Amino acid sequence: MAGRAGKASSEDDYEIVEPRASSMLEALRAVGYSVQTALADLIDNSITAGARNVWLTFHWNGADSYITLRDDGRGMSEAELADAMRPGNRSPLDEREPNDLGRFGLGLKTASFSQARRLTVASIKAGHERTVRRWDLDYVGRTGQWRLLKAEARSSASRISALGDQTHGTLVLWEQMDRIVGKAHKDDVQAQNRFLALARSVGRHLGMVFHRYLEAEDGKSPLRIYLNGTKTDSLVHPWDPFCSTHVATDSFPEDVLELQGNRVLVTGYVLPHKDRMKEDEHEAAGGPGGWNAQQGFYVYRERRLLVAGGWLNLGYANEEHYKLARLRVDIPNSTDADWDIDVKKSRARPPAVLEERLRELADTVRKRAREVFVHRGARGHSPGTVAIEDAWYSVTTRGRLGYRIRRDHPLVKFVMDRQGADSKPLNALLRLLEETVPVQRIWLDAAEKPEAHAAAFESDPPAKVVEVLEELFKALRAAGETADSARQRILTMSPFDQYTKFVNALGTRRH
Numbered sequence: 268m269a270g271r272a273g274k275a276s277s278e279d280d281y282e283i284v285e286p287r288a289s290s291m292l293e294a295l296r297a298v299g300y301s302v303q304t305a306l307a308d309l310i311d312n313s314i315t316a317g318a319r320n321v322w323l324t325f326h327w328n329g330a331d332s333y334i335t336l337r338d339d340g341r342g343m344s345e346a347e348l349a350d351a352m353r354p355g356n357r358s359p360l361d362e363r364e365p366n367d368l369g370r371f372g373l374g375l376k377t378a379s380f381s382q383a384r385r386l387t388v389a390s391i392k393a394g395h396e397r398t399v400r401r402w403d404l405d406y407v408g409r410t411g412q413w414r415l416l417k418a419e420a421r422s423s424a425s426r427i428s429a430l431g432d433q434t435h436g437t438l439v440l441w442e443q444m445d446r447i448v449g450k451a452h453k454d455d456v457q458a459q460n461r462f463l464a465l466a467r468s469v470g471r472h473l474g475m476v477f478h479r480y481l482e483a484e485d486g487k488s489p490l491r492i493y494l495n496g497t498k499t500d501s502l503v504h505p506w507d508p509f510c511s512t513h514v515a516t517d518s519f520p521e522d523v524l525e526l527q528g529n530r531v532l533v534t535g536y537v538l539p540h541k542d543r544m545k546e547d548e549h550e551a552a553g554g555p556g557g558w559n560a561q562q563g564f565y566v567y568r569e570r571r572l573l574v575a576g577g578w579l580n581l582g583y584a585n586e587e588h589y590k591l592a593r594l595r596v597d598i599p600n601s602t603d604a605d606w607d608i609d610v611k612k613s614r615a616r617p618p619a620v621l622e623e624r625l626r627e628l629a630d631t632v633r634k635r636a637r638e639v640f641v642h643r644g645a646r647g648h649s650p651g652t653v654a655i656e657d658a659w660y661s662v663t664t665r666g667r668l669g670y671r672i673r674r675d676h677p678l679v680k681f682v683m684d685r686q687g688a689d690s691k692p693l694n695a696l697l698r699l700l701e702e703t704v705p706v707q708r709i710w711l712d713a714a715e716k717p718e719a720h721a722a723a724f725e726s727d728p729p730a731k732v733v734e735v736l737e738e739l740f741k742a743l744r745a746a747g748e749t750a751d752s753a754r755q756r757i758l759t760m761s762p763f764d765q766y767t768k769f770v771n772a773l774g775t776r777r778h
């Protein structure tokens with residue numbers, strides 16, 4: 268008996284339990300990709316294969332619609348392609364070359380199955396014949412075996428022919444896309460429009476995820492992704508979350524964090540206030556998810572975006588007044604396990620050892636972002652520049668917040684002084700206004716319609732602004748300032764710092 272007990276615990280006593288082909292492939296469909304993240308996963312492979320061009324096409328034909336993704340990367344030999352089609356062809360534990368965007372040996376399969384019941388891949392490697400492999404979920408279902416087909420379906424031949432002119436490259440074909448087009452009839456115009464809208468949304472997503480590849484970097488020619496065309500007007504445009512070339516963007520110095528001998532680079536950005544951007548610029552800078560959702564951290568793995576905004580579970584919520592804060596985090600592919608990267612490449616969680624420093628950096632950037640947001644784009648109080656004088660300030664009395672009008676604001680002071688001995692009624696009026704600031708109302712309006720509030724004098728014609736400016740100018744002159752110093756002083760007051768032209772004209776006209 269003892270012998271048998273020994274045998275039962277021995278590693279020689281086993282049975283092989285293979286996954287059931289059909290159930291396994293069907294289950295892999297549920298990894299949770301969207302069309303956007305699935306196509307991004309395929310482009311990861313193209314980039315890893317050294318592609319300079321990627322052509323993505325959405326073909327509408329009702330239930331028989333299909334999507335192709337072709338690249339001019341190095342391609343695969345027959346044996347390589349057969350291996351590439353194997354779910355789990357590489358271990359996630361393998362070390363990867365720098366610049367390899369893969370990790371799990373799954374992406375090609377899981378991304379494709381998530382959207383399509385039939386996956387055909389054609390590939391050409393320099394000096395080799397074109398080779399084809401196909402997974403067909405219905406065929407695997409019928410046979411119950413892991414049968415990888417060695418040719419395209421007869422009806423698919425023309426759909427993969429675009430690869431024909433290339434000496435190297437790969438084409439991925441998705442057909443039977445039950446989750447994208449279902450059983451739609453090809454004359455169903457609404458369904459067709461949805462399909463085309465999806466293509467555009469995919470384009471925006473790819474423009475974001477691969478923006479650093481699409482921008483020319485280090486003099487290398489950028490990656491080009493063509494969407495439904497081969498001319499420059501079908502190119503996917505990069506979307507830079509940091510508006511890094513905008514003059515009014517603030518950036519912080521790069522911070523280098525150490526993680527087990529690897530470097531994690533963090534750069535904070537505060538985007539320009541809306542008043543400092545053109546309307547279409549501001550709209551575009553919001554990004555695919557809109558301003559509020561796109562604040563926070565942007566995590567890049569080998570320059571490929573994994574996480575687009577949000578605060579990495581560091582304990583912050585997305586809030587309106589922090590929406591100008593965005594931080595770029597660069598991680599190498601050697602720290603994937605520490606960051607808990609998922610198969611879809613759309614999640615990364617910071618390792619506990621980095622949390623504190625990331626929070627410190629986030630705090631600094633958020634603080635500055637809030638200032639820019641509140642001051643409507645006025646310049647900050649950096650050393651050497653004169654502080655902007657506001658007409659309002661906030662006070663905390665017994666833990667409660669209130670708002671006060673500055674009695675030392677030049678215009679207020681001027682008017683008060685003119686009242687002479689009888690300044691009581693004016694003082695009473697100011698107090699009344701201060702005590703009845705409709706805080707709740709403003710707060711609700713701002714929360715419901717973030718962009719609804721007008722900037723100072725935004726809806727007034729210039730003449731009205733000049734009227735106020737002139738009174739202010741008079742006030743300062745009356746207080747003994749020279750014309751020059753009065754103008755300088757006005758330029759330090761919000762919002763008149765935005766009206767340089769009018770301010771400089773003050774006192775120069777004869778009345």
Ligand SMILES: Nc1ncnc2c1ncn2[C@@H]1O[C@H](COP(=O)(O)OP(=O)(O)OP(=O)(O)O)[C@@H](O)[C@H]1O
Pocket residue numbers: 308311312313316338340341342343351352356357368369370371372373374375376436437610
């Ligand atoms: N467009 C392509 N060009 C050349 N080789 C490719 C292409 N697509 C896939 N391959 C090969 O197929 C393999 C399997 O790809 P797959 O996406 O399934 O896994 P991976 O990229 O290694 O890891 P991950 O699951 O993280 O994406 C790749 O490692 C690569 O060798």
Ligand SMILES: [Mg+2]
Pocket residue numbers: 308311312368369370373374375
């Ligand atoms: Mg991959």
